[in-house]
Amino acid sequence: MNTSFVNPLPGVPDVESPFFDELFAQKEASENVLRAARQLRENGFAIIDFPDAEFDARAERIKTKFHGRFDFDHWRGGCKNFCVNGHLAGNCQQQEHR
16 A cells, blocks of 8 residues: 655655655655755745855855946946836835835
């Protein structure tokens, strides 16, 4: 007799499924993966240790490489810089004055 769980909602991500426990009970996920999945389900985000001992150095190289290609100050400017068409810009201005 086959007692494996068949997901009745295959289009729903496992971490958002009402069948989370049943789905992860049949997975052979590591404790780290299961912890991240629970954090995603409960908090909407997960904090992980990225498995790369050189991550910080790699991130710095990437930031240095692309710093001249992207206007990060503009990007960090928030809504007023992000909104590009008149309709959105108007909505952003209304939000900023509230």
